[in-house]
Amino acid sequence: MKTLFLAWQDKRPAANGGTRRWFPIGRLQADVRAHLFHFDYTKGMKAANEVAGFRPLDAFPKLEEHYVSSELFPLFQNRVMRKEREDFPAFVERLGLNANEVDPFEILSVSGGERQTDTLEVFPKIEKRADGSFMCRFFIHGWRHVNEGARERILTLQPGEPLQVALEMNNPATGPAIQLQTVNDYYMLGWTPRYLVLDLIKSINEGPSDVKAHVVRVNPSPAPYNQRVLVELEGRFPSGIDPMTSVEFEPVLAEA
Template sequence: MKTLFLAWQDPKSRAWLPIGRLTFDGTKYQFVYTQGALEAQSQHKFQLLYSFPNLNHVYRSIELFPLFSNRLMRRSRPDYKNYIECLNIPEGEDDPVAILSRSGGRKVTDNFEVFPCPEPDENGLYHIHFFAHGLRHLPVCAIEKIDQLEPSELLYLANEFQNPYDSRALLLCTKDHHIVGYCPRYIVDDVFKLKNKNPELVKVHVERVNPAPTPLQLRLLCNLTAEWQEEFQPFSSREYQPIVADTLAECVTD
């Protein structure tokens, strides 16, 4: 079972909230709203999605729902191969869930992002890929530094306590203290939990740097690994849990 979450950003407060969960069992897709949608409604005036008008309904389909399929590049496009290379997805593994997991499905026309529920890798470690966030807010010298990064280079996490929008924001920094982006908000809570248990085993490495004219949101691909403690559950906070009680109440991994 593969699991993706759908997050929405309030354009005013810039707060990110997980509002839905998409699962795929190899045959059918299922979408449900999560508790985060209730918070988004009550605190940020979130409007329910046109394709999913009922908070308490389980939506099922053998085809990927248009809200998600519209975030995929068509295979017929001449730049499709280059796009998959930018995402660093191995040849033959470019299925819709893999592409959405890696790309985030971000569009300039809305405030949504897709991200995967982390799974243990072949070594039993917490492992997730992500593109560095916030690059458009960085100075030109930071982008130049990103272009000089090498694959497998180690990056360091630093808590930006004085961030006016999020006191738990995590900076991505080089060994020589250059800021090269932010850790995505959706994994910050997990990272803090993992670092509290064993900070030395939480590692972020450069996976790939895509040069200009690649859009900034796809410029710096990173991967994060950490020790997966026996009792650990990713995305276990209430906002990630489905509203509908008879669906699976936690991230499912196979």
Template structure:
């Protein structure tokens, strides 16, 4: 499976609001490749996407599939330079998959989200960038706290096991003064939970970038880093069965 130039696709069930990893998009030398993952078989409510109705088939295209292309902001839009700046990318060298991976490819009309695979280095270490979730639901004091953060500021991960919507939820806390400033994305929550309960010294989070002029979902970017210590029973992030390709 390609580690770089790829993105996972997650779908939220309208019935129980649970998220499932249902697809994997890769960029190849000749174009793009899409496969469904085992997560697409976990909910009876999931309907395959138009033009890609067979779950066990590999789809190949010279151009980016419409499902993904329609989630890219046109470079001709006047807000595009700011959008790329909020993502922490360079407009002159950014690929469509990089934009989808960093932005999530979010649209208000459906329940789909994209994210990059956590790449494990040879020494079993990793770095992963994401935007903090839930800022729009926080108090004014928390939002003010976020606006004063600086790149490199250390943050803290906290289990939110009594969360009625997601018992794997992970809060993010700032220090001095101590204040909750949002949540980790749900696609990372289960893996972070494993770290916090078995090897909490080997996972860290810090501020990567704050964009106070951005919409709330792009305002605070964090860097999650750590190292997989297999002696503690930890497996690589995103290694569960739902991430595996059906066609393999």
């Protein structure tokens, strides 16, 4: 099974108690052999409801139901650019993927399927290998909020250039966060996605020297700002620790 998670953001105004917090609310799985897609709400949905008043999505109106389809559900398919579009090859290239081999699941796992007008984002489950190692790719978050020198440095990043991974304990917006910095001149370029932070902290605690990151590609303007710097990060999890297995990632319905 290939697995993606669906996150929902509390975008209520701060005056109304809004937190800007993200919650994992759903799990999408692709059974490649059976050509079936499965969707379940996860227990993170309950926290989203209690904290921010989350309500079921129109596409999946029943919280305690296991959804199955022979085609990718429209909620997700509509977040993937159609191959017939003239700019599809350029879009896939920005994601570091091969236009001739890519599938919608791969596209969503890197692009996040995020739209400027809604509150949803898709992210892939980190897969731990038999030896405890893992690898993931993502676009740097928050680069527009770093200083001008760092933003200029982003434009000079080269594919393969190593980056430092640094733990930030007291980010005023998120609490713990993971920074990405240049190696020799120490520019802070931005952060890893929030969904990686808790698991990356476990990996850093296991062996800081095993956690490494490098630039895959830089997409200058007019590429969307949230697809500016693609990074690959690798590390290792300790024995007995599996990523993205906390309660918020568990399906609401008990699995058979």
